[in-house]
Amino acid sequence: MKFTASSRSAQGSSASRRLRLAGRVPAIVYGGKSAPANIELDHNEIYHALNKEEFHASILDMVLDGKSEQVLVRDVQWHPYRQLVLHVDFQRVDANQALNTRVPVHYLNAEQSPAVKLAGQVITHGPSELDISCLPANLPQFIEVDLSNMVGGARLHLSDITLPIGVKYMPHGADVNPIMAQAAEVKVVEEDTPAAETPAAPAAPEAPAAE
Structure with missing residues (x-):
């Protein structure tokens, strides 16, 4: 460009x-x-x-x-x-020097996975970008994560994904193997049914005033 x-x-x-x-x-x-x-x-x-x-x-x-x-x-x-x-x-950019940058993550084929088609679960995505290090010639425009093989209840970690040739993940902090996707049951929020109102007790008749 x-x-x-x-x-x-x-x-x-x-x-x-x-x-x-x-x-x-x-x-x-x-x-x-x-x-x-x-x-x-x-x-x-x-x-x-x-x-x-x-x-x-x-x-x-x-x-x-x-x-x-x-x-x-x-x-x-x-x-x-x-x-x-x-x-x-x-x-x-120096062609011979590795650079550190962020690239977007594209999540693909969730609707084709057994987790969605067979188990009726939803797949939540992990990070939308990854910090990587690579030579300029190996810089990918994005990283694809294929979700088509995810089964019900599965988790997909970064270690389960093959990064492009020459690309290394650069972790921040202790999370060296972040979760990229997770399949789980759809949570249904039940509305609280209002309790039936107890009819009010009839008021006691007032005592007649003394003459």
């Missing part, structure tokens, strides 16, 4: 505000053997690109001032309530 960028010299909040008013997005590219560079992007181009899943998990060709280099999206700042991109961070 390719996008264009231009160098920018003006920095600071005022300069960034002027850029955004002109339909541009301030950004930065860092890493590799070159110094970090402040750049700017066309808002419409980068907005539509960022709304594609593969743009976040692919090696990108950035054409900066007519020269192409490979980068990876590292961070995106969005406006809190408007559909506006405020800032983007890119990292240069």
Whole structure:
């Protein structure tokens, strides 16, 4: 995937505000053997690109001032309530150096599994993204998890999945083998039946007033 960028010299909040008013997005590219560079992007181009899943998990060709280099999206700042991109961070990619990044997880074929078709259970999914490490050439756009063989009550761990060649899972904390999917009975929530109201006892007649 390719996008264009231009160098920018003006920095600071005022300069960034002027850029955004002109339909541009301030950004930065860092890493590799070159110094970090402040750049700017066309808002419409980068907005539509960022709304594609593969743009976040692919090696990108950035054409900066007519020269192409490979980068990876590292961070995106969005406006809190408007559909506006405020800032983007890119990292240069070295073909010979492993990179750490996140890739989306696609869960497939749950409806074809024995857990669903035969046991009438539901399959809940685990993480929507995985932290991985790999060389740029081995970076997958996503990782597929096939659920078609899950039976009733089964759990599918990361160790049960074959990751793409050259891809290593990078755990955070002690969970080195997270649960990716789990089949379980559908929980039926029963509504409480209101208790029948006990009829109120008739009021005792009042004693006649003394004459």
